[in-house]
Amino acid sequence: MIIHHPLLGPRDSAEFVYLGAAALMDRPDPETASADDWHDYAYLRDNPAGPHRELWFHEGGDRSILIVTRDTTTHEITDVALARPAGAQI
């Protein structure tokens, strides 16, 4: 697959490590979260057949973690963004 890196353009997916669903960014608030919240966060997945927001770590590249929106039935990628917004690039 080819992932269009927002900073580096098209890059081979073999340079990336797949980290799973982007929902993993929404870690429960340790102050308020219940045991169920933690269980659901850590263990339940939407696992959609269709567009899926997921995290790819560019280990063989610039070490950015990207939020990739990819259709799990066709592998078509419709959106890619940096998980951590960078400072001014230019």
Add this chain to the structure above:
Amino acid sequence: MHDLTPITALGGTSQRIDTVGDVCLTEMPDVALASVAARRGKEARCRAALKPLLNADAPPPGRTTANAPFESIWTGPDQWMLLADFTTHEDIAAHLKSHLADTASVTEQTDAWVCFDLTGPRITAVLELLCTIDLTWFETGDAIRTSIHHLGCFVICTETGQSVRILGPRASAGSLHHAITTAMASAL
């Protein structure tokens, strides 16, 4: 001055040079490296502080600068690798930190990497056996971090179609050297 004798990444006391046809692979031990990562919220100040060191703006993604005293490579968001002559800048990290102060995190990287220069008119035939870079558009000043035989490397175009610099993980210098020379024998 200390009295310890360094060895090169390939284990020699002098640089290793391999030639196949008109293409030459040269180990470059005298390269000092340091990583510069802008502190969160101080990206602009960091760039400003870099400018006099690079005699240029800090390079954008995928690009390099090649002016004295410090060459640079974009390595990540708000992050660059700076290069200098080891014989004059072995203290590169300390030197940069003194200029960049609290605008950046500076980390010595000199011996994290092995540096090879690959030169000659047919290097693209060699490179296309090593990495996924689209060499059609790989021009002077471009730099891409990619994988060569499972090794994460920086490939820097120093002269379009004529010369590249490859930075690879130092501990695997032997494997990287083997991969490149094998490709040279195969392609040339």
Add this chain to the structure above:
Amino acid sequence: MQYSGFKVIKEALTGHKGWKPAWRDPDPKPHYDIVIIGGGGHGLATAHYLASVFDRHKVAVIEKGWIGGGNVGRNTTIIRSNYLLDGNEPFYEFSLKLWEGLEQDLNYNAMVSQRGIMNLIHSDAQRDAFIRRGNAMILNGADAEYLDLAQIKKEYPFLNFDDARFPIKGGLAQRRGGTVRHDAVAWGYARAADRRGVDIIQNCEVTGFRIENGNCLGVETSRGFIGAGRVGCAVAGNSSRLMAKAGMRLPIESHVLQAFVSEGLKPVLPGVITFGAGHFYVSQSDKGGLVFGGDIDGYNSYAQRGNLPVVEDVCEGGMAIMPMIGRARLLRMWGGIMDMSMDGSPIIDRTHVDGLYFNGGWCYGGFKATPASGYAFAHLLARDEPHATATAYRFDRFRTGHMIDEKGMGNQPNLH
């Protein structure tokens, strides 16, 4: 109709006129005691054991396509019970015992071939882990055998002992492991269940569940509503899609696993061999093809196809351990959807909806489990209580912290 050598000869002499369809092609009835969704290995096995062991005959298996078209029709055919953890080992050993009597039970030759499986060992830490595993297997009543380098060389002289990057240091063998003709498993279970009155309904897709105040009354399908006392779901890679129709989110991700077969070759491999320092395992089919595989591609997918990096990774492993296969040709590669669970172990359990039961999360290990999975699921559907070997396969184990994590990879399904 009973199959036998004599029957084959008789038919041969009378122009094969007497062969009947292996299973009927019935229209769905308005209501069944038990409806099983998914005409794959697990669903069909469940139906067979419901009818043959638990005396349930008003049973239907509904399949959206053709039976045996899921992972039972696209796997690498390996059977084994070489598991480490107490939650798993008794279950897989039970499965292996069922395999051992399968032909006679089904009157169908699925070519269960116990040619043995050999896990190669390449480091001291790996040896410690495999010895612990081998002991767990024996303590659970299974068979296991530790082989040192000399024995490995004797049994597998064609492996790479000369210039291996990660030298072979030994191996853990399970002699009772082996391979099975995978399609025949689906057909054999289907035929056996059909002969006991189970309706196998192909080209019938489930579009929803009819659930009223917490009770599942049946399933809406492309061929109309089918009422059911109990509904069992066994749809492997499509588990999340199906259970979403019942409002459930599962501890499962769907991933693609590729498998490969070479051109037919004269016999070269005695049994199943797995490489311990890379992603490669291989066996040879009765037709002569090298059947091999490796790691999953590693990203969520329902596409039933993979990409080159993993194909190359698998073949690199193959050439590293078995450099004689370099000139053998890869004939075909394909992909299946794996229901990867959060701890790498399956789920056979009730759901929050009364009358709705779930069987899934088999990761890439579902084939070898087919008989026990069917048996245990039939037990649960018939008696509403888990089978003795499957008591750990509950949904709530993640809530309570009783994960069954053979690989120790944690809640990242693509690492199991």
Add this chain to the structure above:
Amino acid sequence: MTQTNRLDGGQIDRDATLSFTFDGKTYAGHPGDTLASALLANNVRLMGRSFKYHRPRGPLTAGSEEPNALVELRSGARQEPNTRATTAELFDGLSAKSQNRWPSLAFDAMAINDRLSNFLTAGFYYKTFMWPAAFWEKLYEPIIRKAAGLGSLSMQADPDAYDKGFRHCDLLIIGAGPAGLSAALTAARAGKHVILADEDFRMGGRLNAETFAIADMAAADWAAQIIAELCTMPNVRLMPRTTVIGAFDHGIYGAVERISDHLAIPPAGKPRQILWRVNAQQCLLCAGATERPIAFENNDRPGIMLAASMRAYANRWATTPARRVAIFTNNDDGHRTAQDLHAKGVKIAAVIDTRPDAQRSHDYEVLQGAQVKDTKGRLGLTFVEVAQADGSSRTVECGALGVSGGWNPNVHLTCHQRGRPTWDDGLAAFVPGGTLPPGMTVAGAANGALSTHGALQSGRDAARKALGLKGRAPAVPKAEDAPVNQSPFWYVQGCSRAWLDQQNDVTVKDVKLSHQEGFRSVEHLKRYTTLGMATDQGKTSNMGGLAIMAELAGKSIHEVGTTIFRPPYTPMAIGALAGRMRGKEFHPTRLTPSHFWAKERGAVFVEVGNWLRAQWFPLPGETHWRQSVDREVTATRASVGVCDCTTLGKIDVQGSDAATFLNKIYCNGFAKLAVGKTRYGLMLREDGIAMDDGTAGRLAEDQFVVTTTTANAAKVYQHMEFVRQCLMPDADVQLISTTEAWAQYAVAGPNSRRLLQKIVDADHDISNEGFPFMGCANITVCGGLRARLFRISFSGELAFEIAVPSRYGDALMRRLMVEGEEFDVTPYGTEALGVMRIEKGHAAGNELNGTTTALNLGMGRMVSKAKDSIGSKLSERPGLNQADALMQVGLRPINADHKVTAGGHLMNATGPVDAAHDQGYVTSAAYSPALGCMIGLGFLKDGGNRLRERLRLVSPVTDLTVEVVVVSAHFIDPEGERVRA
């Protein structure tokens, strides 16, 4: 040997003669020949045996779709089973053997299966071999397996090398026939970067096999002229001998280029093949079409082949399977073969045309409305039995029969992303349809444009469309433009043993049986009969099979559909997919800074991940590894030892929020760690299980150096990046690995400080007061070399870890050895390291196995409740905190001579030994020179409360049972006085 079937003309170089052998017999051929064409020229029709019935077979085709003419090419370690004679390029000295026969190709004992065929119908084996149960594996299966397979492997390592490469282009064109050439010219002249790949060694496709003209020159000459022009263009890359094997995601195509297969052996340094990964913006599939056979009784005899293949042999290779041939066709293309062969002086015995109104010819007899109902000839065709229109039958004598049932577009690659072809009634064939791989267009015969003119035109137009070219389209040259008149004719009524899949011996009868037994979906048909599963992947057989199934099921062919075409397009060498990643190069090797020195010392090395580490340093006279390891341990504990621990992961963590960040990463507190101090840290996964442990030293207010275990370095870095970028995006933290930048050595033992004081520059006080336990500092050594010093201990002795830039690591180690002489300094390897950490009860990989918690490791109290850290919440789940949870303990054998085995299980002193009574397991074991016996670390249920209890350590798989006693895991210096000395 005279080439009796050699004709005039052709694209072979008659000036050179190549000598080759088949089954030990020597023949002659010419450059440009394939093995098959050369054998035919030498009047050899019999080239192989079928899989199941061992029927004699000759080539059915002249290309990669060949099911029959498979040979073992080359000999020795280079033997290649199942090689298609029809594509194997002839070279001088080529040697080939026929396969799947015994004792000889002409007489094959296994041909008895053919007599028994009535018993060996589709799926017969599912119905029998079940009784008695034991006989399956002991008797039946061994027989089946013995018969299995076609060719055989050499069982030796493949001596040739394979490369992988990467290429990029605007347009990848697959197939260099008329459509491909026309497209390439169009795109190239527009200045686009074009790759033109063709599986053949001579580009041109069918143009090389035809006699008609294009633009007033011979088709083959026109092709050669276009190719010559393309060769001169810098933006065009021609890749002959290159098979595109698959269409993968996002415009990535796999292509295998055969670099040396047409040579006896590859030139030095050159690969046999290269697997190219082509990234194509656009792809144009011009794969042409495959002629389809007609099924009739005994349609598989040597000499019976596809008509257009027969024509290709005559026109391109100047050979014919026989001097007297007949043609069986249902379309005009069959007649073209008759005309071409007639023109070359081959006697046309008859053209048997199923159409009553078939065109007559003054050159040869045409039997209108006739069909072939049977054939004769044991090892080669001699007669065909023809049923004529008037019902009479007639025998036609001929040594070869060309069969033409029309053409099937080669849609395979359009289906690699699970798109399905659609049925075209006008063409009576499947054409590309549904969803193609994004970026792929199809042109020429592959898209149903079966005339040459149609192909030229559609190639041009498709290229313009794919590249968005504007302006007037250039004219295409004048060429053959015969109307397509394909009508379905799959098999001759009443036939039974009529072959569909010739290699797997699937006949019309088998398809009928499959239907009769309810295996009616195409997938069931394929799996039950093995139709299309042979090495030709059904290229010539699938259509007939599913057409017949459709007829039996009373459905349209479109309803029945096709099975899914999957990569590779044609079978490819597994070696090519592995490339250079084999042998010692399977994975990169990582060497430590002291590697070259250790090698000089004769160290024994061990693989640790990709690292090579010194395992121990044998001395003269030491005959067993234990002698070396015991000595290294004893010497270190007695005085001082040095060990290279560079492999431990080192991560530089900087930023004003660095401390906050580590506080989140580690389950224990780090916020208040003082500058100049190091602390042990335990990392949990979010699910509460221990992930890794190590130390973090605070070199400055805003800088830490984190160390990880060797095994988890990459994983921990990845985890830290996830937390930094995804969970704490606003924090001011920067991470970078420095593992390889610093050579780091453990200097351990009571004399370690005295040794270091000799090299650490005087202005750094490393006395116990000036540099207490768990201190860290930037220092200088040997007169000013920057270095880092940590006072940490894995061995349990007074110990330091000292780091210098890697290039000085070799010199530093040598210096330590010299300066250490007065203390008998001893280098030690990973074994001694392991022994000492076990003696000290430190957890390592075997304990941090991905299933253990802080509680299990005896660090339950380390998990801070005062703060939130990764994993702290989920580590509180009841299942991870049971009263009898596993706890790490030490184990000693009751009898000091007894062995303790890692991997052994723990059982109570009395009672049953089984899984139900399992008390835990041993994780690590070693011989402790200090204690004079083996010791172990293990996890034991409620282990914290079972000190001094006797247990049985059982390891049935290594046949061991030992009595052990539970002790503290800290075998040595439990109070930890030495480390603080």
